[in-house]
Amino acid sequence: MDRARDFARQGFLVLPGFVPAHACEALKARAEALVADFQPETVSIFTTHEQSRTSDEYFLSSGDQIRFFFEENAFRPDGSLRQDKTLSINKIGHAMHDLDPVFERFSRTPELAALAAELGLKQALLLQSMYIFKQPFIGGEVNSHQDSTFLYTEPTTCLGFWFALEDATLENGCLWALPGGHTLGLKKRFVRAEGGGTAFQVLDATPLPEEGMVPLEVEKGTLVVLHGLLPHKSGANTSPRSRHAYSLHLIDGTARYPEDNWLHRAPTLPLRGFGPLATTSPR
Secondary structure, eight states, rough: OOOHHHHHSSEEEEEETOOHHHHHHHHHHHHHHHHHHHHHHHHHHOSSSSSSGGSSSSHTTOOOOOEEEOOOTOTTSOOOOOOOGGGGGEEEEEEEHOOOOOHHHHHHHHHHHHHHHHHOOOSSSEEEEEEEEEOTTOOOOOOEEEEGGTTTOSSSOEEEEEEEESSSSSTTTTTOTTTGGGGGGEEEEEEEETTTSSSEEEESSSSOOOTTTTEEOOOOTTTEEEETOOEEOOOOSSSSOOOOOEEEEEEEEBBOOOOBBBBOOTTTTTOOOTTTBBBBOOO
């Protein structure tokens, strides 16, 4: 298998068995422990239907933190949780790979470093991490999008590593991807607005095509690699089984990272590559 050639052609790779089962279980256990310790003072709900929600400060200051975001359907009309907190969290983000030793070990392996280099990153930097729960019955759908909309560089260098920590099926909300869709160009950017909050900057008003998308039903331990321009989505989880996944996004340190990107970091936590001493920041 020529991974670089296949990636350039279709915009994604599906690599079964990339992560051993014990590593998946260790990451799941750590995520569940973090949630157990989380005492919500701020309620932030993640949804892709209404992106102005992400203007809240809890989200905007999460680039160098470990923060917790609830499912859209987790609450009753009176604001109380419909079920236990552990079954109500949508995701954790966005700097576990730097701030938590278990997530760091999972994220910084020689195999991932080699794969990033193989796929063209000259100076790989780990920008963002997300632990996604896709909770039973209430796990929300994620609309078709391009990761470079949210993690933009000039030139475009965003690379996504999506790890299936549990089997992902049509029933519990697996990924869908558009083969070759990464050649369509970037449609919009998600930026910090001048007056505060966030906004979409439209670059091409043509909508992302839905026709031709294929489901990526994968087994636990599979790594799905996503080009930053690839249109992809996931369905809602209406099943009784969760669909835990871990997502790690990389950029190339040789590229420019604009100041108006939503994700900011404090100078005290600069972006790092795969090596323990590789501390640098993009231009």
